[in-house]
Amino acid sequence: xxxxxxxxxxxxxxxxxxxxxxxxxxxxxxxxxxxxxxxxxxxxxxxxxxxxxxxxxxxxxxxxxxxxxxxxxxxxxxxxxxxxxxxxxxxxxxxxxxxxxxxxxxxxxxxxxxxxxxxxxxxxxxxxxxxxxxxxxxxxxxxxxxxxxxxxxxxxxxxxxxxxxxxxxxxxxxxxxx
Numbered sequence: 001x002x003x004x005x006x007x008x009x010x011x012x013x014x015x016x017x018x019x020x021x022x023x024x025x026x027x028x029x030x031x032x033x034x035x036x037x038x039x040x041x042x043x044x045x046x047x048x049x050x051x052x053x054x055x056x057x058x059x060x061x062x063x064x065x066x067x068x069x070x071x072x073x074x075x076x077x078x079x080x081x082x083x084x085x086x087x088x089x090x091x092x093x094x095x096x097x098x099x100x101x102x103x104x105x106x107x108x109x110x111x112x113x114x115x116x117x118x119x120x121x122x123x124x125x126x127x128x129x130x131x132x133x134x135x136x137x138x139x140x141x142x143x144x145x146x147x148x149x150x151x152x153x154x155x156x157x158x159x160x161x162x163x164x165x166x167x168x169x170x171x172x173x174x175x176x177x178x
Contacts (some may be wrong), residue, residue, distance in 0.1 A: 001108070001109075001113055002103065002104040002107050002108055002109065002111060003109075003110050003111065003130040003131065004049065004100070004110075004111045004113055004123060004128060004129050004130050005041075005045075005109060005110055005111070005112055005130060005131040005132070006112060006113040006115075006120050006123075006129060006131070006132045006133070006134075007037075007038075007112060007113075007132075007135065008115065008134065008135070009026045009029065009134075009136075009137055009143075010125055010134055010135070010136055010144050010147050011025065011101060011133070011136075011137055011139045011140060011141040012044075012136055012138055012139060012140055013140050013141060013142065013145055014146050014147055014148060014152055015110050015144040015145060015146055015147070016115070016116065016144070016145045016146070016147040017116075017117075017118045017122075017144050018097070018141050018144040018145075019144050019145070019147040020069075021053070021057065021080065021144075021145065022096075023142065024157060024169075025139050025141060026137060026139075027100055027174045029088040029137060029169050029170075029171055033048055033168070034167065034169070036167070036171070036173065037133070037173075039118065041133075042068065042069075042112070042124040042160075042164050043167045044109075044110050045110045045111065045112040046069065046070070046107050046108065046109035046110055046111065046116070047069050047070040047071065047072065047090065047103065047106075047109075047111045047112070048067075048069050048070070048072065048110070048111065048113075048114050049072045049074065049099075049103065049111050049113045049114065049119065050071065050072075050073055050074070050113070050114040050115055050116070050119065051073070051074050051075070051115060051116045051118050052073060052074065052075035052076070053115075053117040054114055054115040054119075055071075055073045059084075060131075061116060061171075064084060064086065065138055066086060066088065067086055067088035067089060067095075069088070069112070069127075070088050070089075070090070070106075071088055071089045071090070071147065072090050072092055072098055072099070072102075072103055072111075072137055073089060073090070073091050073092065073142075074096070074119055074122075075091055075093060076093070077133045078091035078092070078093050078094055078097065086089070096119075096122040096123060096126055096128065097123075097128065099130050100123075100126075103143045108115075112126050113129070113130040116145065116148075117145050117146065117147050119150075120147060121148065121149055124148075124155055126152070127158065129174065129176070129178060130177070130178050131175070131178070132156070132159065132174075132175075132176040132178075133173065133174070134147075134173070134174045134176070135171045135172070135174075136171065136172045137170065137171055137174075138171075140171040146158075157174035158178055159178050161174055161176055162175045162176065162177050164176040167169075
């Protein structure tokens, strides 16, 4: 069985990123003392799904380094990545249901949905996201990239909260299951 899990920090007003994709606001929560379950998430995951903007961000930040997990990149233009030669990276275009079916035919286990907001919105619209782990930060961004196109309550009405946990950093973790 293949399941899809989104795991990310968002601002208290629902933004995944600040203006121009800025993530500096979230970096202050990164700590050597607390990984918020990221290491366990990576050890349980069998593949990653991300959008082209997230993949581009990673290419800019890290370069074309080998992938830790098989990575599926949802893009409208797979040909623009002709220079990326990594057997662990697959570029997919098309309807999100076709993309999910393709991944399910190749992966058994948990798929970590890395981002971004557009991919999550597409998965939610077709009821294809199984779990969300959201770390709500006390920051108010006011603008940027909203995670949901509607209110968080409306976007997650099909989900139930399985667990909440508050951290000394001010983050509150919410685990949702569909």
